[in-house]
Amino acid sequence: MTGPVTPLIELSGVTVHRGGVRVLDVSSLAVAAGETLGLVGPNGSGKTSLLLTLATLLGTTTGTISFRGAPVATRRDRLAYRRRCAFVFQEPLLFSGSVADNVASGLRMRGMGRAEIARRVDETLHRLRIDHLRGRAAQKLSGGEAQRTSLARAFATAPDLIFLDEPFSSLDANARESLVADLAGTLRETGATAVIITHDAQEALALTDRIAVMERGRIVADGPADDMFNNPVSEFMASFAGMETVLVGRVASTRGGAAVVDVSGHAIETAVAAEHGSAVALCIRPENVSLSVGPARAGARSSVRNSFPARVVDVYRKGVFFKVRLDCGFPLVSHVTADSLERLRLAPGRQVAASFKATAVHVIRK
């Protein structure tokens, strides 16, 4: 899907100002047909502005948006373009009337015939498994049902391109999981291109082919989803990918070609090379940090193993694991099983030894 093929949609040189402040500055972004692009980034990083800009729902200060290689410039272009797109917001924003009325609304705007509308509504309701809600008043649906209806309304027009702004963030875990699966299926079956904002790593993994990371209105990283998760290039992406410990330090020395990083006076060994004296961020997944009782033995058994005395700050349940926050002179997070919790008698204040392999430390050069 790369190479000389014209992208389905392309932004270039787009800036957006609001109240004199630049909220978006994207020099270029292209989405290929059939691709699902995830947008991630901290709050206020411009994800929603970018999504609205892509959907031509936000006035831009500079730059162009092209759809299938042709610029979307005039009001007429925008209407035609919007009729190839769909947008799903975080809140369902359903209209009064029945579920079927809502699903039909985009089709009615296009002046489609009754029979065709009925056929498409049936098809879409079925696809999103809400046939049974057809006649229900839209304002009286549960959160999950309402968001399904909102998705059905978006897909009913068979859009080439669908924009989703955290569509599931206000739903409970169950509703979210089944809806994510159905959305993934629908995207696959319809072949629609999608751009989705998400705050949830599971959602991103399930839905996206590619991820763009935004910070302060810019795209700071952009690549295939797997790469972004395994080798995050920004601190935000690292924590998004589940690396709960992010430490900032400076390369103090090099041992065997690998950098040793000074973090608040503690030396942490890594497995990658880095320029002496340069600033780096170290990211560690909590499942790679193991805890034991007894004295810390830094480098005693293995030169590539970091081990520090640590004091337990607090412990709380996170799914099947327990999340243990530690203080080693720098903050560290570990995930342990219920079994370990009991064996090590982990409780706030308890002194333990925390260790992790040098290869478990992901280094981001700043």
Add this chain to the structure above:
Amino acid sequence: MGIFLDGIWQAFYLLVTLDPEVLRITLLSLQISGSATLISMLLGISSGAAVALAEFPGKRVVISLINTGMGLPPVVVGLFVTMFLWRNGPFGFLEILYTPVAMVIAQAVIAVPIVTGITIAAMQNLPPNLRLQILSLGATRIQMVWILMKEARLPLLAAVMAGFGGVISEVGASIMVGGNIKGFTRVLTTATVMETGKGNFELAIALGIILLLLAFLITGVLTIIQQREKRR
């Protein structure tokens, strides 16, 4: 208290016997205020929607002016409309002063800001993203405004009710531009004022009660529509 009871009794009597004069006054009230409400609805809802949806410099000033206009004293409106419609005024050639048409105009002037103001509030109260959601579905500008109005129809109905309530009960402008001419521009409020002036308090109270009943009936119908909607 005696006068009040007599008034209630007289209102009842006038209604039951279908007193032709009272009937005519009542119908004229309904006709004039109904027309004024209809006009204010057309003007007020469209301009209210336009102000609410458009972005332009000075929007806040415009909105606060409209909100001030919601409390326009009818007497002041009456005075201005009278001056405009005087034979020797700028619109004297129309020759409509002291006619029901002049009363409709004055009442519409009173009601338009009321309907406009409530319309603006109603439109601004809709979820901020709703507009974008509608546009994203491929709506033209007109389709968008139409859908927004449908979504705001309950408060818009309230706007119309407020407009109607404002003009049916208004007397200052009506008496000035209409002149309270018997059988021609005499409406419930002006007749009430006149009967009070004459000292016919029972009749004045009776007319007042009929006015209340009328307002209650009309807004009642609208309220029933509105509330039934809400339950759905």
Add this chain to the structure above:
Amino acid sequence: MDCNRKITAFLIVAMALLAGSWGASPAAAQKVKSVILATTTSTQDTGLLDVLIPIFEKKTGFMVKTIAVGSGQAMAMGRKGEADVLLVHSPDDEKAFMKAGFGARRRLVMHNDFIIVGPAADPAKIKGTKKSADALKKIAKSESLFVSRGDNSGTHAKEKNLWKAAAVKAEGQKWYQQTGLGMGQTLAVAAEKKGYTLADRGTYLALKKKLGLDILVEGDAKLLNIYHVIELIGKNFPKVNVAGGTAFADFMVAKETQKIIKTFGVEKFGSPLFFPDAGKRVESLGK
């Protein structure tokens, strides 16, 4: 969606009803040439005009728009050419009006009289006083409450004249209150506050039962309440309906009309409310 249909249906029905009502309403009678009669509230409040105007309309085909305001405002309308004919009772102002050249002709129509009414207890002891000026002096001296119209009407003008004749400066005194209201309401206020007031006999008689105020002074020649009809000069204001105004003025002094005025109110109040005076001289009245 059927809710929208309901609202739409309601609107359509409302519009249809309104449109229909306008078609059938007296507004359709607008083609008839109208005469704007600026007059005082007392002529309307007594119901006299309700009797006379239908007769006039039937006879001449003109439609009369009666604008009942104070005499002062009625003449102000005349000055601006916003009325076609005036029926007023403020002789001094009328003379000034004629002198300034606004009126074409001023004819005597009728009179009734003013009376000073007050509570039966009569704290100022004015009952039976022959001269109105003496009565007012007593009211001022005893500082008894006097309720004034204060609305620039003919009655108010008359009252101011009486105070002048009595050489009392009433305005601004604590015992002197102005309502700014019509005669009926002012009478009601006087009754409520147990004060004295100047009233025209017609309005007083119409409301007598409800008030509990007694006639204390009457019969003074100064208390005459004289109504004139004034036609306007057309050349001042081309839009003034001179023909209509003249027709109405002629009608008011016509024999048949005068006869109706003479008997108006007899049935209801036992005595006439107005005395027809067409053709008489003002000086001969009350004698």
